[in-house]
Amino acid sequence: MTEPQPGSGPSGLERYYVLTSGRSAPPVGAETLDVATLVVARSAPDPGIPPEHDAILRMCRDPLSVAELGAHLGLPFNILAVLVADLLNTGRVEARDPIAGTGDSGPDLALLEEVLSGLQRL
Numbered sequence: 001m002t003e004p005q006p007g008s009g010p011s012g013l014e015r016y017y018v019l020t021s022g023r024s025a026p027p028v029g030a031e032t033l034d035v036a037t038l039v040v041a042r043s044a045p046d047p048g049i050p051p052e053h054d055a056i057l058r059m060c061r062d063p064l065s066v067a068e069l070g071a072h073l074g075l076p077f078n079i080l081a082v083l084v085a086d087l088l089n090t091g092r093v094e095a096r097d098p099i100a101g102t103g104d105s106g107p108d109l110a111l112l113e114e115v116l117s118g119l120q121r122l
Contacts, residue, residue, distance in 0.1 A: 020082040033081045035067040038096040052083055
């Protein structure tokens with residue numbers, strides 16, 4: 001097997017262009033995605049879907065943040081946001097806020113005290 005020659009494959013920018021079909025931002029309606037948004041797969045990957053979509057669906061069997069996905073896949077946030085938005089629009093994944101249902105009451109004090117206690121024990 002021969003080694004690929006430097007410069008013979010697509011550069012990062014060309015790869016990102018191909019992955020997103022030239023889109024630089026997610027479509028309207030998916031702009032609420034941020035690095036802390038949790039992504040959960042709602043279906044298993046089908047044969048023939050793009051490899052990046054397949055990887056997202058496999059990784060998100062359990063909730064995973066957009067930041068964690070980006071780190072695992074080696075993709076910048078804006079590129080990953082486009083890919084996740086594609087899956088959101090087809091109903092293949094669900095996006096959740098990391099802390100749901102706190103309303104106006106603020107953070108859960110019991111949880112914060114447990115975290116503080118754990119940090120103090122380190």
